[in-house]
Amino acid sequence: MTGHAHKAGQFLKNGERASWHDETLWIVRQKRDKMARAVPEWESLREQASQIKQHTLSELDNYLIQFEQQAVKNGVQVHWAANAGGFNEIVSGIIKENNARKVVKSKSMLTEECGLNPFLEKQGVEVTDTDLGERIIQFRDEPPSHIVMPAIHLKKEEISELFHEKLHTEKGNSDPAYLTAAARLHLRQKFLEAEVAITGVNFAVAETGAVVVCTNEGNADMGVHAAPVQIHCVGIEKIIPRMEDLGVFTRLLARSATGQPVTAYTSHYLAPKPGGQMHIVIVDNGRSQHLGKEDYRNALKCIRCGACMNTCPVYRKSGGHSYGSVIPGPIGSILAPHTNSKKYKDLPFASSLCGSCSNVCPVKIDIHDQLYRWRQDLSEKKIVSPGKRATMKVAGKVLSGSRMYDLSGKMARWGIKNLPRMFIYNRLNVWGKGRELPEIPKESFKQWYKKTHQGKGGKNGQE
Structure with missing residues (x-):
């Protein structure tokens, strides 16, 4: 079995790690809330961002053409890739043309996707991935578990052991400052040796042809x-109209x-450096088809902040690798089925539909509604x-009628109380795997309500 439930079960076997993962991400969620409350116009900003994205998606073809025209004017070489294979070939071709063999790359979920x-x-x-978290998981030969904090599933002691093996740091020294300094020294040499630098893109401005990259590490x-x-790699959905946006x-x-x-660094790349080359590769890879699906189009507004992951109770408890997709969590669960609905058919069900993801989304994507629609479509x-x-x-x-509902509830209460455990906890009861049912009440809520509120008001006994 390779589905989300199975992988989540594997992650949950280490209860201590699962609790630590849950608590760590909730701290990040609380920091987000504190920052949001400090901005009086926060909700207005969310609405404005959502409307900008909505407008851009409705005129995406025009803004893409405008972006290309401006970038070319700036001396940039612009390439278009219809799919992942085409994207990889374009990047490879640029590297070959320059007889390069050493590449440094900053964080890019698009390159992971392709x-x-x-x-x-x-x-x-x-x-060489140069983001610290990305370098850690590259050393471990595993995908990121979070789109912003790719190594959030690892503890500092595990990173200490990894760096001792790969970078020959002092064994047992898990001091974050020491480990970061060792990584900095290691990566500095990689920067000096690199012949090509690849980056992802957070925003591409149609008005100027500039790409904007946000990092905390520089x-x-x-x-x-x-x-x-x-080389800057950008999905077509990353376009925004103007600098003022x-x-x-x-x-x-x-x-x-x-x-x-x-972010510590918000870098604007407009033109190649003197004597250098600047390439921008614009990638579709299924986004046009996604854009044509009216019920799911809003998902393309995503700015890859990861807020929905930090708040999601399922993601926090099951870990990012349980999703099996490049982008995990709630947003990944509505993006992945567009690429392969059969492969990712379980992801829309990996949600409590609590709506917290939609509440924190800075561009107001209706994530939980789309999860629900995906369940309907897949069914x-x-x-x-x-x-x-x-x-x-x-x-x-x-659930369609009260008589059947009442009868099933009565049978369930009797069965759980009287049947042998093997009849209740078996492979058919997936929910009961790793869980104990609470103590069963003697009566249903409806029975209790009728008994305690009979005659206290209204035709239905309502107050």
């Missing part, structure tokens, strides 16, 4: 300024992501498992 690292490594190119700047060739998003992004007023298309379809069909009949 599998750029393994593609280049097979061609003999050394790719690693994107280090790579771009040191290497003669810079950028201020709205930068006020929301860092506050939503990590609970800080702004109607019979993509969900036969067992789930049968269960939902039975549940639909039971």
